[in-house]
Amino acid sequence: MSVNQQQAPLWQALQDSAHSNQIAFHTPGHKRGRGLPGAILQHFGSALGSADLPELPELDNLFAPEAAIQEAQVLAAQLFGAEQTWFLTNGSTCGILAALLTVCRSGEQIIVPRNLHTSVISGLVLSGAVPIFVQPTLDSQLNLAYSLSVQDIQLAFETYPQAKAILLVHPTYEGICGDVAAIATFAHDHGIPLIVDEAHGPHFAFHPQFPQSALAAGADLAVQSTHKMLGALTQAAMLHVQGPLIDRPRLSQTLQLVQSTSPNYLLLASLDAARHQLAHAGLNVMEQVLTLANKAHTQLNDLPNYRPWDPIDTTPGCIALDQTRLTIPVDPFGAQAYNLDQTLIDTYRISAELITPDHLTFLITLGNTEDDINRLLLALRELYQPPLQLSSLTYSTHKTPISVPALSPREAYWHPADAVPILEAVDRISTESICPYPPGIPILLPGEKIQKQDLDWLLQLKQQGGIITGCSDPRFQTLKVVRE
Secondary structure (H helix, E strand, C coil), X not given: CCHHHHCCHHHHHHHXXXXXXXXXXXXXXXXXXXXXXXXXXXXXXXXXXXXXXXCCHHHCCCCCCCCHHHHHHHHHHHHHCCCEEEEECCHHHHHHHHHHHHHXXXXXXXXXXXXXXXXXXXXXXXXXXXXXXXXXCECCCCCCECCCCHHHHHHHHHHCCCCCEEEEECCCCCCEECCHHHHHXXXXXXXXXXXXXXXXXXXXXXXXXXCCCCCCCCCCEEEECHHHHCCCCCCCEEEEECCCCCCHHHHHHHHHHHCCCCCCHHHHHHHHHHHHHHHHHHHHHHHHHHHHHHHHHHHHHCCCCCCCCCCCCCCCCCCEECCCEEEEECHHHCCCXXXXXXXXXXXXXXXXXXXXXXXXXXXXXXXXXXXXXHHHHHHHHHHCCCCCCCCCCCCCCCCCCEECCCCCHHHHHHCXXXXXXXXXXXXXXXXXXXXXXXXXXXXXXXXXXXXXXXXXXXXXXXXXXXXXXXXXXXXXCEEEEECC
């Protein structure tokens, strides 16, 4: 058995400290659980509080690790295939922020997909970097975006050769994977780093039937939400680096800008425990996940007249699919997406991961069971209303294939702004990042001119029950735009 399989140093250190009889005159105020509110004690017991500890000597320091954290991060790097790994307690968001602050200075350009996560916009605001937006191909069946292709990247770089880095999303929320290896080769041929938002792909390295992981494909920096697809606690994530193109001392400094000086050791230890779980039985665990996922896909595709969604080989922006995502069009189930989702919740006690007007996406992970899959399939069979008749699309891309916003996100964010009625915002420059959530992919971005089609789309989403985030007006009746 390898060292990686045998040890869980940070988890063990936390457990040892939690069971010690030390008298605490340090934070947190509940003092090892004794002062927790009664409601918390009643629900969780005292064990939660006893392990909720600060930076004690035996637990190491996240920003200057020398002992248990350092050892745990080294083991994680070995397992995930990185040269160096950092544990994150502010989710993948802080990893994306730190990455952008590391590779781009104010005014420098970075190539990014238009279907980026809102955390990238936050990173652009903080760093002052200028995004070169590249519009991915849209799938005509489900009205969702693919990944970027190497041809997209080549055209963007030819148009803006001063770009300092490339950022990709791998996989997309629905599990679509582009050719990361080809894009990594292109980036390195031009001496710039490839950053990959791999929030939904931390499991890729643990079974050969999964798409290739970003690190294996040659990415210089990958940020993973270990809590999304693996066994860590919510908000626990990892950042992995390899190669010479990332300034690692600067990265360590930027991580200190965007992470709490009081990191939660339950989150940190859960990263170590999740790593240990994968090191010990990762292949077997992921084999079970794939068995469940394949059952779901196969039986759903056997429904009469059901047209399975399979975009592979139809576009360079999709060379592989993550089978742990079950993405279904809502039309053959006889309801609008938000109504279908509510029916699944109310009638079948089933919650989807992603709801858009055109489809639902379900995540199948190591926490699911065969009974879960059976209940989902039963619900979908009962709700299925053949024959399949896809409705006309309500939204299609009107974005320029490659574009730079009128103002950088940072300039727009800090510019004097006026709140104007929604429909009066057309052709004005947005100072806000407006997106339906999940998945947190912005429709309006700070610095871009607002187009009527975008507003119509957002209003339609809201009317159907979607949640619109990022707007300073919670009623979504006004928008903030650059003052003229």
